[in-house]
Amino acid sequence: MIKGLRKPIIMLWECIRMSFANIMSNRIRSFLTVLGILIGVMAVIALITTVSGFSGTLSSSFQSMGAGTLSVSVSGSDLKEGMTTADLDELTLMNEIDGITPNVSLNTRVSRGGSYESAVSISGKNSYYFLRNKDVVSRGRQLNIVDEENSSFVCLINQDMVDAFFFGVDPIGQQILIDGVPFLVVGLISEEGDGSIASLMSGSADILIPYTTGMKMNNTNTVTSFTVYLSEGTDSEGASSAIEEKMDIMFSYEEDCFTITTMSSIEETMESMLSMVSTLLAGIASIALLVGGIGIMNMMLTTVTERTMEIGLKKAVGAVSWQIQMQFLIESFLLSLIGGLLGVVLGLALSFLLCQVMEMTFVISSGAIFLGVGFSAAVGIIFGWAPARKASKLNPIDALRAM
Amino acid sequence: MTDEKAFFQMTNINKSYPMGDEQAHILKNICLSLRRGEYLSVLGPSGSGKSTLMNIIGCLDTASSGEYILQGRRISDLTDGELANLRSQEIGFVFQNSQLLPRLNALKNVELPLIYAGVSPGERKRRATEILCRVGLSDRLHHYPNQLSGGQQQRVAIARALVGNPSILLADEPTGALDQKTGRQVMALFEELNQEGRTIIMITHDMNIAAYAHRVVHIIDGELTEGGDAAHD
Incomplete structure (x- = not known):
């Protein structure tokens, strides 16, 4: 051998x-x-x-960004164009859900004194949002439940807005005009942003206002985009299908009324x-x-x-x-x-x-x-x-x- | 009838090549037998078929018809692989231009046949050194072909032909590329090798060179005629 x-x-x-x-x-x-x-x-x-x-x-x-959140965007049907506040409250009661942040967005003209910016991205948030994203406010105060319930004209602005309108002036306590309506600046948005799926996909807003105020300015009483924060230890796929079931009932089983995006689906x-x-x-x-x-x-x-x-x-x-x-x-x-x-x-x-x-x-x-x-x-x-x-x-x- | 035990016997060897529409009949009914230890030269002008004969003797080519027995083996029965084996064991080739591999030194050139015979590196080196000393090149072992003279190159080629200890040394115009003096030295070496008992077949067109052999056959137009024993015997 x-x-x-x-x-x-x-x-x-x-x-x-x-x-x-x-x-x-x-x-x-x-x-x-x-x-x-x-x-x-x-x-x-x-x-x-x-x-x-x-x-x-x-x-x-x-993974560091969107762990434990879902993003829902609603296109609505002829009968029901979006989610009402009551619908959102009903979802919030689900075991899988810790809280919900509506996302009301506007794109409009902002001005102060002689200067203006057109097409500024403005986002309406609720107080829960600030509870979950404590780092968003770098100075001043958050938007709270009172602002939300009263649809007050208060806002938080980011550094771009400060640069545009408040050269050499402390913006907090000053007023700016959003679509011609005077708003009181109560705080500043940090550079970091909130790191949510929504901001990842559409960029961070320049100005944050109470979502109820945003709805009023949009002449609507429904929300078409919101972020769901899941309860501790909830599987996002399971929660996603539970929410889908619930929302199917709300939209009377009409098809293609909404999409739920999980972090893993984006990643895939x-x-x-x-x-x-x-x-x-x-x-x-x-x-x-x-x-x-x-x-x-x-x-x-x-x-x-x-x-x-x-x-x-x-x-x-x-x-x-x-x-x-x-x-x-x-x-x-x-x-x-x-x-x-x-x-x-x-x-x-x-x-x-x-x-x-x-x-x-x-x-x-x-x-x-x-x-x-x-x-x-x-x-x-x-x-x-x-x-x-x-x-x-x-x-x-x-x-x-x-x- | 052919002798199955014969050392070297050719009976009615024919070789033809297709040439255009016709068959070129290169070798015609060649009969040749050789005893062990003989020194034969095949003398013929160019185009006489002597190269073809040499290829058949050297088992590089096979005959169209006829029988060739070498060391008791019928060549026409052998496969390509067996022919290659037979070449490495029974035939030592010496070519006109020594045909050394330029990138190998003298020692490595001589070792080449042993590589294909599957001899181990140590044994190869020992045998190659021994045979190079035998042909008088003990001080040229590590020289490359371009550092050697024509005569020395031909000695290396002869050493390479001998290293496998073949039964026949087959030389094709071994002095063709050498001057007269060096040619005579190579012939002297052949004579010595024959004295030691080696069988030599030398193919040449040069009568003077052919005369060194002890037996001369003539080949003209593919036909072989016995030229009688030259000089000796």
């Missing part, structure tokens, strides 16, 4: 050694040949690693988009691998022609066809493997730099390395096959006559 294996092992080892010697004896040509593979693998690795670092960063920020959408993008990019990058493979094939065909004498001689001294084929196959395999390994190293270095610049977590993806090395080795074997076959089929007499 061992004796039977000895000869092939010696052969294989000699093939590898001779191939390596051939590659090294023609360093510049070998390097230029593997450049295609190198660039292809480098691009694939850099793309995969960077995209996976990006999605890692994204999903961790998603994002991730599938990212993976689509990365697949596309990797697909483009693998064209470089294909081109590199053709380069290797070309070089191997040239080599076979150049080394006709060597092939003939080896056959004359006892080499069998498969040994010749093996030698050339190993040579192209080694060539592209070297290119692949260099590509992996450079690709990782490149993506490390990219992650540093873009402030993302750098994760070495073993899958990407495996893919890069495996792909280049496969390219070597596939594109080396034809030249190796050509070499092995050379008639020793013709090969020797070429001398």
Whole structure:
């Protein structure tokens, strides 16, 4: 058994050694040949690693953001255009729900003295919102239940509004006109924002007012968008279907009246988009691998022609066809493997730099390395096959006559 | 009838190649037998079919018809793999231009046939060194072909042919690329090798070179005629 294996092992080892010697004896040509593979693998690795670092960063920020909340947007039916305050109160009574923040948005003109801003984004909130997002107010007071019940004309403004209207003046206690109606500024919104799904999708509001005031200004008595804060330990999928059931009753089972968005559904959408993008990019990058493979094939065909004498001689001294084929196959395999390994190293270095610049977590993806090395080795074997076959089929007499 | 146990026997060997619409009849009814230890030269002008004959003797090519027995084995029965094995064990080739691999040094060039015979690295080196010393190149083991003279290169090629300890040394115009003096040295080496008991077949178009052999056959237009024993015997 061992004796039977000895000869092939010696052969294989000699093939590898001779191939390596051939590659090294023609360093510049070998390097230029593997450049295609190198660039292809480098691009694939850099793309995969960077995209996976990006999605890692994204999903961790998603998790810190919207854990335990659902976002509901209501399009309404002919009979019922949105949720009334009573509907919201009814939902709030559910076990799964801790509280609800309506989201009444306006886009209107804001002015003070001689200056104005058009199309300022204004959002109506309730007092529960401030209970859950204590960091939203950086100075002054929150909007409270009294403001809400009286639909008072008070507001919180962000730094942009301060810059626009209160240069050198403390805004708190001053008035601004929202759609021509005077509002008292009672506090400032912090830069951080609330980190909710709603603000993630539509950007943070410049001005916060009581939602009841917002409804009045919108001439409506319904809410079309609200955020649900789930009770401690509630599964968001389960809560989502419970709310859906309840709201189906409210909308008399008309279809497409509302959509409930959970954080995980957004994350899934994002991730599938990212993976689509990365697949596309990797697909483009693998064209470089294909081109590199053709380069290797070309070089191997040239080599076979150049080394006709060597092939003939080896056959004359006892080499069998498969040994010749093996030698050339190993040579192209080694060539592209070297290119692949260099590509992996450079690709990782490149993506490390990219992650540093873009402030993302750098994760070495073993899958990407495996893919890069495996792909280049496969390219070597596939594109080396034809030249190796050509070499092995050379008639020793013709090969020797070429001398 | 052919002798199944024969060392070297060719009976009615024919070889033809398709050439356009016709068959070119290169070898015609070649009959040749050889005893162990003989020194034969095949003399013929170019185009006489001597290269084709050499390829058939060297098991690089097979005959169209006829029977060739080498070391008691019928060549036409063998597969490509068995032919390769037979070449590595029974035939040592010496070509006109020594045909050394330029990227390997003398030692590695001589080791080449042993690699395909599956000999271990240590044993290869020992045997290659021994045979290179035998042909007088003990101080040139690690030289590359381009660092060797033509005569030295041909000695390396002869060492490579001998290293597998073949039954026949098959030389194709072994002095063709050498000047007269170096040619004579190579011939002297052949003579010594024959004295040691090796069988040599030398193919040449040069009468002077052919005369070094102990037996000369002529090949003209694919037909072989016995030229009688030269000089010795």
